[in-house]
Amino acid sequence: MRYLHTMIRVGDLAESLNFYCNKLGLSQVQRIDNPEGRFTLVYLAAPADLSAARDQRAPLLELTHNWDPEPYAGGRNFGHLAFEVEDIYQTCRQLQYQGVSILRPPRDGYMAFIRSPDQISIELLQKGQPLTPQEPWASMQNSGTW
Numbered sequence: 001m002r003y004l005h006t007m008i009r010v011g012d013l014a015e016s017l018n019f020y021c022n023k024l025g026l027s028q029v030q031r032i033d034n035p036e037g038r039f040t041l042v043y044l045a046a047p048a049d050l051s052a053a054r055d056q057r058a059p060l061l062e063l064t065h066n067w068d069p070e071p072y073a074g075g076r077n078f079g080h081l082a083f084e085v086e087d088i089y090q091t092c093r094q095l096q097y098q099g100v101s102i103l104r105p106p107r108d109g110y111m112a113f114i115r116s117p118d119q120i121s122i123e124l125l126q127k128g129q130p131l132t133p134q135e136p137w138a139s140m141q142n143s144g145t146w
Contacts, residue, residue: 004083029050038068062082082122084127088106088111089109103142109131115144
């Protein structure tokens, strides 16, 4: 397992970039504007992590800006922790066996979500290319929020 990024939602992207980049000293590594989904993702890295962030896409801070304003009460501005795993199906099976609910199953062979005991969302991402979709994951529905 490898730590990838932490995601936080931001209300004003320009203000947040000013804070994280100009004041805190982080650098922008990647930006994704998604008009269809109406959001922008900006990935930032600390100066000492810049080389690793560019080469390995980790460790990063992901700023998510949803174009349609919404209040982020109750910690909704903090999104999730993300970890890369060698085999997402094996990881999810092992977690289920240990009593962890898979809230967003890896239907696509690539991404799943769980929550910590303190309700922190944790994203699990398949290392490399997505695995071929397989049951029982392919037909499992989401449960709860993640």
